[in-house]
Amino acid sequence: MRLNDEEQAMLAGELGRARQWALRHQVAVGDFFDAPDFVRVGQAHVMADTESLGPSGVAWLEELAALPATERRVMVPTITDPRGLDFASYKRLKQTEGMANLEARTIAAFEALGMLMTNTCINYQTILPPVRGEHMAFGDTGVVIYSNSVMGARSNFEGGPSALAAGLSGRTPRYGYHLEAKRAGSKHFAVRAQPRDLADWGALGGVVGRICNSYWEVPVLTGLAAPPSSDELKHFGAALASFGSVALFHIPGLTPEATSLAAAFAGACVPAAISIEAQAIEAFYAAYAAPGEKVDVVVFAAPQLSLLELRQVADLLSGRCISGETTLIVATSPELKFAADRMGLTAVIEGAGGIVTAGVCFYQSYAREMAEANGWQRLLTNSAKLVNIIGGYGYQPTLASMERCIDSAVAGRIV
Amino acid sequence: MPIVLKCHPGIGPTVSGTALVAPDNFSARYDLDRRNGTFSRPAHKLFGQTYHAKILVLVTAKGGVASAWMLRDMKARGVVPKAILFDRSNTILAQGAAFAELSLLDRFEAGDPTTLIRSDDELLVEPAAGRVTIRNRSRA
Numbered sequence: 001m002r003l004n005d006e007e008q009a010m011l012a013g014e015l016g017r018a019r020q021w022a023l024r025h026q027v028a029v030g031d032f033f034d035a036p037d038f039v040r041v042g043q044a045h046v047m048a049d050t051e052s053l054g055p056s057g058v059a060w061l062e063e064l065a066a067l068p069a070t071e072r073r074v075m076v077p078t079i080t081d082p083r084g085l086d087f088a089s090y091k092r093l094k095q096t097e098g099m100a101n102l103e104a105r106t107i108a109a110f111e112a113l114g115m116l117m118t119n120t121c122i123n124y125q126t127i128l129p130p131v132r133g134e135h136m137a138f139g140d141t142g143v144v145i146y147s148n149s150v151m152g153a154r155s156n157f158e159g160g161p162s163a164l165a166a167g168l169s170g171r172t173p174r175y176g177y178h179l180e181a182k183r184a185g186s187k188h189f190a191v192r193a194q195p196r197d198l199a200d201w202g203a204l205g206g207v208v209g210r211i212c213n214s215y216w217e218v219p220v221l222t223g224l225a226a227p228p229s230s231d232e233l234k235h236f237g238a239a240l241a242s243f244g245s246v247a248l249f250h251i252p253g254l255t256p257e258a259t260s261l262a263a264a265f266a267g268a269c270v271p272a273a274i275s276i277e278a279q280a281i282e283a284f285y286a287a288y289a290a291p292g293e294k295v296d297v298v299v300f301a302a303p304q305l306s307l308l309e310l311r312q313v314a315d316l317l318s319g320r321c322i323s324g325e326t327t328l329i330v331a332t333s334p335e336l337k338f339a340a341d342r343m344g345l346t347a348v349i350e351g352a353g354g355i356v357t358a359g360v361c362f363y364q365s366y367a368r369e370m371a372e373a374n375g376w377q378r379l380l381t382n383s384a385k386l387v388n389i390i391g392g393y394g395y396q397p398t399l400a401s402m403e404r405c406i407d408s409a410v411a412g413r414i415v
Numbered sequence: 416m417p418i419v420l421k422c423h424p425g426i427g428p429t430v431s432g433t434a435l436v437a438p439d440n441f442s443a444r445y446d447l448d449r450r451n452g453t454f455s456r457p458a459h460k461l462f463g464q465t466y467h468a469k470i471l472v473l474v475t476a477k478g479g480v481a482s483a484w485m486l487r488d489m490k491a492r493g494v495v496p497k498a499i500l501f502d503r504s505n506t507i508l509a510q511g512a513a514f515a516e517l518s519l520l521d522r523f524e525a526g527d528p529t530t531l532i533r534s535d536d537e538l539l540v541e542p543a544a545g546r547v548t549i550r551n552r553s554r555a
Contacts, residue, residue, distance in 0.1 A: 028513040032426055033506070052444070052481040054488030081480075139480050156506045159483020161514040176506060213440070214475055215505035245440075245477040245505045363444075364481075389479070392445045392456035 001030045001173065002037045010169060016071025018064050018113075022165035029162060030173030039135045039174040043077045044167035045123060046115065047139040048160040049084035049364040050102045058106050065112035073114040078167030079127060080110060081140045082304065082331070082361040083119050089357045093329075094373035099366055115167065119359030120333035121303045124151065125230060127335075132256050135178055137166030141241035142234065142303045142385070144177075148248040150233055152256035154178045157215070157247055176215075177248055183257060184266035185220035185250050187212060190273035193281050194225050197401045198309075201232045202239040202384025203284045207276055209244025220250045220264040222273065227254055231306050238303050239384035288387050288399045291414055294325065296376040298409040300402070301331035301362040302386040309402075310340045310356075314348040316406040322353035323412030327374065334359045354409075362386065367393040380405050380414060418549040420523055420531060425542030426509060427518030431550075432497040434536040435469040437461045438529045440477040441499065441508070443485035452494040470498045470540060472532045476508035483511035490515050498540045500547065502527040518542050 003011065003023075011027070013020040026038070050058060064072055085095055085103040107117060118127050121140045124147055130136050132152030138144045139158045147153040156176040158166060166172045176182055189208055195201045208219050219240070228236070240246045250258035258264035265271075300313055313330055322328050330349060332340065337358035340346045346356045357365075363386060370376065371394055379395045381387060382405050387397035398414060407415045437460040440446075448455035452467040476482070486508075489495040498518035499508065512519035518540050525531055532538065532549060539548040 025510075025513055028426060029506075029510050031424070032509045032513070047480045048484060049481070052484040052488070054484070054491065056488050056491035057484050060487075141480060157480055159480045159507045159510040159514070161483050161487075162506075162510040213477075214503060216503060242479070243477070245475065368448075368450075389445050391458065392447065394455065 001027055001035055007038060016067060018067055018072050018168050022168040025161060025165045026169060026173050030175060033173065033175035035173035035175040037174055038171040039178050040171045041076055041137045041166050042130065042134045043079065043128070044074070044137040044158070044163045045079050045081060045139045045143055046160050046163040046167065047081035048106065049082065050099065050106050051084050051364065051366050052160070053106065055102065058102055058109070061106060061109040065109035072112065074167035075170035076167060078115045079118040079123060080115060081119070081121055082364050083107070083359050084365055086357045086360045089355055092355055093370055095366055095370065118333070121361060122234065122306060122333055125306055126333050135172070137163050137172045139163035141247070142238035144247050145237040145241040145249065146234060148177055149237060149250065149255050183248060184218060184268060185264040186218045187220065188271045188273045189219055189221050190275050191221055191223040192275055193278035195232065198231060198235045199382040199384065199399055199401045200281065201228065201236040202382070203281050203399065204276065205236040205239030206243045206384045206388065207280050207284055209240040209242065209246055211274060212244040212246050215245040215247060217244070217246060218248050218250065219246060220252065220258065220261070222252060222261065224251065231309055234303055235383065239388070242385040242388045285399055288397055290378065290396065290398050293378055293414050295380050295408050295412060295414055296326065296378045298326060298328045298405050299362045299379060299381045299383070299386060300405070301329070302383040302389070304361055305330060305332045305336070307336050307339055310336065310345045312402060313406070314345040316403060317352040317354065318348050320352050320410050322409045325412040326409050328354040328409045329362060330354060330356045331361050332356065332358060363389045363393070367395070371395060380408055416553050418552055418554050420525055420528065420547045420549070422520050422524060422545045422547065423522035424545040425518065425520035426512045427498065427516055427542050429541045430470070430497045430518050431537070431539045432468060432470045434472050434532050434534055434538050435461065435464065435466065436472040436529050436532050436534045439473055440475050441471065441473045442477050442479045443482035443489070444479040445477070449485065449489055449494065466496050467494045469496050470500065470538050471496045472500045472528050474502050474527065474529055476501060476505040480507050482507050483514060486511040486517050487515035490517060500528050500532070500540070502529065520545070520547065
């Protein structure tokens with residue numbers, strides 16, 4: 001990689017040990033992907049829940065945090081993905097004091113690095129949305145795919161260490177989706193089954209993602225009857241990224257880099273469309289179906305809920321009572337939790353027996369340990385991303401619409 | 416003459432070990448029980464098998480940025496693969512391998528390594544040279 005004078009100084013340790021580590025890490029990654037140089041970033045977004053970090057990762061962060069302030073402070077605004085534990089609700093979910101202690105240590109280390117503890121995976125809806133062409137180092141796959149596709153920003157999937165390195169150096173290696181040439185569509189999908197709700201949008205993302213099955217594929221969707229909402233694109237993108245490792249999609253006439261079908265493929269020959277029929281969506285649901293089974297836990301998360309989703313959950317639960325055999329959990333960002341409290345939405349959801357968590361997301365919160373402590377197996381959700389992830393934690397997941405999830409939570413069984 | 420596979424220069428130290436191969440993908444978060452060192456997602460083709468000290472040979476990395484932290488923590492706990500070989504890595508696993516100093520290679524000249532390497536093959540993995548040697552088999 002070509003390094004300028006400032007980057008060479010960082011690499012030589014002249015700007016401190018934290019930035020020296022950052023440059024070493026970034027050059028190793030940049031070389032692997034044949035990056036020619038660095039590109040400056042507007043923000044970094046660090047995923048670092050304590051289950052992923054583990055005790056060794058937390059200790060490593062504390063070493064960085066113990067450096068002198070001039071060495072350790074981030075150079076660009078650096079925000080955080082959901083945390084591993086919500087101090088207001090962890091006892092109700094039977095998370096342990098050991099987990100809470102690890103969480104507190106991590107927060108202290110991040111604050112010493114100068115990071116903003118936003119604790120959200122919907123920063124594009126709640127904090128500061130990126131703009132077209134802005135280079136970012138975002139560290140949540142759902143954040144990256146939404147920012148790249150819907151806003152025209154430029155980011156790769158940046159794992160926690162790499163996003164932190166970008167915060168410390170103010171830049172990231174120029175490879176992947178920072179390069180214009182990598183952003184052209186590569187596969188064409190014709191949607192023949194119009195999604196009706198958020199779960200359908202997630203299912204569509206899952207189906208397309210399985211076919212793409214590569215970080216380096218860029219799907220282009222045609223055939224959508226109406227422009228989707230931000231929440232619909234959020235669920236679509238999160239599932240596409242989860243099932244296919246995809247970081248960018250185009251919808252001609254809707255997303256900013258695809259003013260036309262030809263533009264979506266950067267003027268190259270448009271490939272024959274892969275048709276997505278209703279049967280594919282139905283088969284996607286069927287793979288997770290468990291009609292009539294007892295529901296242990298209903299989860300609305302992955303991604304965290306917007307204010308409008310919180311309102312929908314509250315409206316559907318209003319005047320009802322969740323079964324004593326079922327736990328219902330809602331995850332949102334800290335800012336939206338305050339808003340939900342202020343607008344009475346939290347009171348409605350919790351009055352029906354639900355739990356509204358802030359600054360966490362279910363699968364990033366010691367999901368296996370929660371299942372063991374609470375005796376949970378069957379999980380019902382309207383998040384296709386979550387059904388993809390959570391099986392590895394020992395759950396049996398089922399996908400359904402928000403309405404069916406709530407009807408099932410009230411009944412205690414999948415209806 | 417052992418079989419030598421050339422690929423793009425990779426990340427991490429030279430290692431040797433036994434291959435565990437599947438035409439499937441990889442995420443430390445989605446697929447593993449990191450406490451006991453097994454593949455835990457029922458739909459994964461390596462479900463129930465241990466990954467500790469193996470050289471994993473898989474198609475691609477998927478989803479989840481968590482793997483970048485998890486690889487280092489797996490190494491710290493001493494329950495970790497020796498190396499991971501992909502047909503094509505995503506960014507997360509490459510970043511995680513760099514952070515954990517774990518060996519990772521992809522972009523093989525002869526194609527998808529899950530079609531070239533078999534489970535239980537004995538491998539020498541040399542990331543700096545972009546080379547994997549199958550020691551127990553000869554080219555026909």
